[in-house]
Amino acid sequence: MKTASTVAIVIVGIIHIVIAMVEMFFWQTPLIYQRLGFTADTAGQVAPIVKNAGLYNAFIAAGLLWGALNQNRPVRLFFLICVVIAGFYGAVTLKPTTLLLQTLPASIALVAIWLTHSRPKL
Template identity: 45%
Template sequence: MLKKIANFITALVAIEHIGILVLEMFYWDHPIGRKVFNMTPEVSNLSATLAANQGLYNGFLAAGLIWGLITGRKDIKIFFLSCVVIAGIFGAITAKPSILFTQALPAFTALVLWLIQKNKS
């Protein structure tokens, strides 16, 4: 049961990062992106290339988590969840404190669930 919960939360973290990819790569300089990230058109226009690059990295995180889910490899899930936790902590410190709860906490929850399991699969 614990493994199913860990997989479910891991999948939610992957889906969240796909959503972030879409927002940062395709909607950053559009009204929806400006609303989500609370930006003026000037700021979003000037930072669109940077945001697209950041979105791509979020996509890599999602891809890694999905890879772990498909293969069932616990080590892959642990690695990519750790990356999300670290990125979430850094984002909370440097960008927006709520990132700690919206990104880091779900990944940390899944990470803990994977770490407390005894099997190696």
């Protein structure tokens, strides 16, 4: 199960790498900003804020991958809990699908960690 939790964390990390790249480099692409209901003009106005959010997502991805690589449980828990909270906040302030994109995968990874550490050692 330790491998399952590591795989789950890596998947969440990859999701955040993609989010970071989209926010930092592709935000002003019509396919992206229109999906979130922005016009080209508004997307241009908020681009610096979105790029900054992308950098934060890159930091989250780095923390997740760091936790996955070094098997550090507190690091893993911290970054996954950050993702769950951010996912709920994003669902309320941006789009409900954030729950599926961020909160659900991070929650699955948290459950995998919990199952790994709650099983008795044989």
